[in-house]
Amino acid sequence: MSAPLLIRNARLIDPSDGSDAVGDLLIKDGVIARRGSANGSVPDGTRVVDGTGMVVAPGFIDLHAHLREPGGEDKETIATGTAAGARGGFTTLCCMPNTTPTIDSATVVEFIARQAADAGSIRVLPFGAVSRGRSGVELTDMEELARAGAVGFTDDGNPVATGHLMQMALLYAGQLGLPVMDHCEDHSITRAHSTGSGQGLGVNEGWVASRLGLAGYPSAAEESIVARDIALLELAGGALHIAHLSTAGGIAHVRRAKERGLRVTAEATPHHLTMTEAWVLGAHGRGSPDEALGAASYETRAKVSPPLRAETDRQALVEALADGTVDAVATDHAPHTFADKAVPFDEATVGLSVLETALGSLMGLVHGGALDLPTLVQRLTAGPASVLGERYADLATLRKGTPADVVLFDPDESWVVDAASFASKGKNTPLDGETLVGRVKLTVAGGEIAFDGLAS
Amino acid sequence: MTTRAPVEAAPGTSVAPRRHVLDLDDFSASEIHVLLDSAEAMREVLGRSIKKVPSLRGKVVVTLFLEPSTRTRVSFEQAGKMLSADVINVGETGSSAEKGESLLNTALTLQAMRADLIVLRHPHSGAPYFLARHLTSTAVVNAGDGMHAHxxxxxxxxxxxxxxxxxxxxxxxxxxxxxxxxxxxxxxxxxxxxxxxxxxxxxxxxxxxxxxxxxxxxxxxxxxxxxxxxxxxxxxxxxxxxxxxxxxxxxxxxxxxxxxxxxxxxxxxxxxxxxxxxxxxxxxxxxxxxxxxxxxxxxxxxxxxEEQVTNGVALRMALLYQLLTGTEERP
Known part of the structure; x- marks a missing residue:
């Protein structure tokens, strides 16, 4: 058990009660022991941290991370992924079931719990697969998975393959009180132009794709499955969660469904909120049709599914995050090896390593005036907790007596991304070398120090 | 024959010699013009009974064709040989690509053997840009990449x-x-x-x-x-x-x-x-x-x-000559 920790004179933002005030926070015996007042005794051996100018919030909750274990340990392990999460201010990671073997049995859920316990860092909550082997045919044993610790179901990486399977999943998971998360991609559109590489499309349909001679991934491929799923939610009930929403059209479907009172939630990633398709041209997001391509073009580190979209989509996504149509920021952290990305674009795997840059990227929206800080904190904490359900509400509060999952960050610290120094095995980010403003300084999970960046 | 156009460089600036040819989006009108003039001179060499000049003696050109091709590969090979370069052909079959070696490792291997220039044909768009990013001393010519450029x-x-x-x-x-x-x-x-x-x-x-x-x-x-x-x-x-x-x-x-x-x-x-x-x-x-x-x-x-095919050899001679000698002068 760590020594008691007192953070003094920090801006305490607690989305569970809407409070936002400068004060102190005392952590002792794994729980939040005192908050707000500068009075009261300080226990012997307490570590005192000056939080002046910094923010204290509940630890961030990521609904969507690929930790790759079991089966993809060259890309990431639960130990390296949770270390990366802690450096990013996260105290809970929901890991995706596209592992080998798939998270489609209690055995794999239990294996993940054991690896997470051995890593001893932050909390890992697995999503189970919707279908056995994520093959889109038979439902998994959802009740058994839930009993073992699965917090929801998804075939992420793939969409839930058919409308019928989605309907059955919503009915069955709905009775268990768990959400069905969908990666909304109409394969009949995105797989029509096969590149023969076995990898998915990773660039938005539009002038950038066309300029590069790459098959484009149209917005319609997302929008049509979002619309399908919402129609099925209305039919079957249950709870639907839209993964990594990326299009203005998809946002409009979700907004209308929420207005009609349907139980749909949605997440957006830091990269879709802050970057556009132009990043695939290289040159860190700059570039116009009048400019020649160069050796930095075909930036495989910006290849992701769904792809980085047009600026109009990005703006719509930021608005949706601000107005609550998007409930949560989720990273879709997708670590890959150097060899996975050091290939021609069509052959590259999809995904970015995100956990360690998420806050710095998102603070750009706050510094740019597009979002206020308490809203951002809500979307990183109480927002995702609400997707998981009432029993996880205590993960997103600074209330006295709750488990001490806490992050301390400096909203104004400027730093340069150095992917080589990531705790994650995945160095695959186009942000390498970029300057971000906003940096995690301390992460406390269950009262234990999971990351300490105050010395550096 | 047409005369050479003046190079449109501002006074006092010098244009770095081109290292790679990836697409035409970074070619100016004058660069195209000068290259075509040089190709016309090469056509004259093609018309001789002894179709060989020693201009690229001691240079190594590798054609790396990972997609079927007849005219483009033969055209590059012939262009290199007529300028006395040593031309080595690497294809999809019978090479380590068949054993699953990555394009990057194949190219780094060719560079380590001191190939001066790789002519790449690849089924995926952007592959020559990828090589240009990773190769430090070997030049890259795009001989067709996916749906992108030729x-x-x-x-x-x-x-x-x-x-x-x-x-x-x-x-x-x-x-x-x-x-x-x-x-x-x-x-x-x-x-x-x-x-x-x-x-x-x-x-x-x-x-x-x-x-x-x-x-x-x-x-x-x-x-x-x-x-x-x-x-x-x-x-x-x-x-x-x-x-x-x-x-x-x-x-x-x-x-x-x-x-x-x-x-x-x-x-x-x-x-x-x-x-x-x-x-x-x-x-x-x-x-x-x-x-x-x-x-x-x-x-x-x-x-x-058929005229296009003949011009193709002359044009590729001019291009190899320019890239491997750093000049547009005619041999």
């Missing part, structure tokens, strides 16, 4: 047009067929825009880049217009270039039938007669005679198809 084909097309039209300024060039998948069309669009020609794209809407069909969007190609009706597109054209139709496009649901394609977009005598008198008919090859081009036309008087 700059030496476009340069030989420009050479063929210039030989017959004199200047491309104000010329009307119609490109007919599967533009969406065509690296030839894309590279030609850039080269023709730089040369002052206007380009009309014509073909099925299922084979056009969507960004070009969308009004008000950002178009991906410079200075092109669309005309789906071939009879209208071809009116007063100086050049008609028809593209190869891949048979698998019909199976992929992009075409109702070859019969309907032929009826609407085949270039035939009646349609050619709407172009300017003496208009050129071009095709990058290999042809599907009777599909995108009527057989009688393919071997008729306006056809430049």
């Amino acid at each position: 700059p030496t084909q476009a340069l030989l097309d420009l050479m063929t047009m210039r030989r017959h039209l004199g200047s491309l300024e104000g010329a009307k060039v119609v490109i007919v067929g599967d533009v969406l998948h065509s690296r030839v069309a894309r590279s030609n669009a850039f080269g023709l825009a730089a040369s002052g020609a206007s380009v009309v794209l014509c073909g099925p809407p299922t084979m056009m880049p969507l960004d070009l069909l969308r009004p008000g969007g950002t178009p991906s190609l410079p200075n092109v217009t669309l005309e789906p009706d071939l009879d209208a597109a071809i009116e007063d054209a100086d050049v008609v270039m028809t593209l190869r139709l891949q048979a698998e496009r019909q199976a992929a649901g992009m075409l109702p039938s070859l019969r309907e394609y032929t009826r609407r977009w085949q270039v035939n005598e009646a349609r050619m007669s709407r172009a300017k008198p003496g208009a050129l008919l071009m095709h990058p090859g290999p042809m599907n005679e009777g599909v995108e081009i009527a057989s009688s036309l393919a071997h008729g008087g306006s056809s430049q198809i």
Whole structure:
């Protein structure tokens, strides 16, 4: 058990009660022991941290991370992924079931719990697969998975393959009180132009794709499955969660469904909120049709599914995050090896390593005036907790007596991304070398120090 | 023969010599002009009874072709050999690519063997850019990458047009067929825009880049217009270039039938007669005679198809010479 920790004179933002005030926070015996007042005794051996100018919030909750274990340990392990999460201010990671073997049995859920316990860092909550082997045919044993610790179901990486399977999943998971998360991609559109590489499309349909001679991934491929799923939610009930929403059209479907009172939630990633398709041209997001391509073009580190979209989509996504149509920021952290990305674009795997840059990227929206800080904190904490359900509400509060999952960050610290120094095995980010403003300084999970960046 | 145009560099600045040829989007009009002049000199070498000069003796050129090709590979090989370079051909089969070696490791291996230049043909767009990013001393020439670019084909097309039209300024060039998948069309669009020609794209809407069909969007190609009706597109054209139709496009649901394609977009005598008198008919090859081009036309008087092939060797000689000696001087 760590020594008691007192953070003094920090801006305490607690989305569970809407409070936002400068004060102190005392952590002792794994729980939040005192908050707000500068009075009261300080226990012997307490570590005192000056939080002046910094923010204290509940630890961030990521609904969507690929930790790759079991089966993809060259890309990431639960130990390296949770270390990366802690450096990013996260105290809970929901890991995706596209592992080998798939998270489609209690055995794999239990294996993940054991690896997470051995890593001893932050909390890992697995999503189970919707279908056995994520093959889109038979439902998994959802009740058994839930009993073992699965917090929801998804075939992420793939969409839930058919409308019928989605309907059955919503009915069955709905009775268990768990959400069905969908990666909304109409394969009949995105797989029509096969590149023969076995990898998915990773660039938005539009002038950038066309300029590069790459098959484009149209917005319609997302929008049509979002619309399908919402129609099925209305039919079957249950709870639907839209993964990594990326299009203005998809946002409009979700907004209308929420207005009609349907139980749909949605997440957006830091990269879709802050970057556009132009990043695939290289040159860190700059570039116009009048400019020649160069050796930095075909930036495989910006290849992701769904792809980085047009600026109009990005703006719509930021608005949706601000107005609550998007409930949560989720990273879709997708670590890959150097060899996975050091290939021609069509052959590259999809995904970015995100956990360690998420806050710095998102603070750009706050510094740019597009979002206020308490809203951002809500979307990183109480927002995702609400997707998981009432029993996880205590993960997103600074209330006295709750488990001490806490992050301390400096909203104004400027730093340069150095992917080589990531705790994650995945160095695959186009942000390498970029300057971000906003940096995690301390992460406390269950009262234990999971990351300490105050010395550096 | 045409005279060399002055290089458009500001006084006091020097233009770094080009290291790679990846596409024509970074070529100026004068760079194209100078290169074509050099290619004309190379055509003269091609006409000699002893077709060999010692200009590139001691240079190593590797053709790395990871997709089937006859004319482009042989054309590069012949161009290198006529300039006395040592040309080594590496293909998909019989090489370590077959054993699953990555493109990066293959290229790094060739660089470590001190290859001066790699000519790359690859099924995936952007592969030559990827090599250019990772190779520190070996030059890269794009011999066709996926659906993206084929700059030496476009340069030989420009050479063929210039030989017959004199200047491309104000010329009307119609490109007919599967533009969406065509690296030839894309590279030609850039080269023709730089040369002052206007380009009309014509073909099925299922084979056009969507960004070009969308009004008000950002178009991906410079200075092109669309005309789906071939009879209208071809009116007063100086050049008609028809593209190869891949048979698998019909199976992929992009075409109702070859019969309907032929009826609407085949270039035939009646349609050619709407172009300017003496208009050129071009095709990058290999042809599907009777599909995108009527057989009688393919071997008729306006056809430049064999001329294109001859010019291709001369153009590639000029290009290898420039890249490997750092000068446009003629041998």
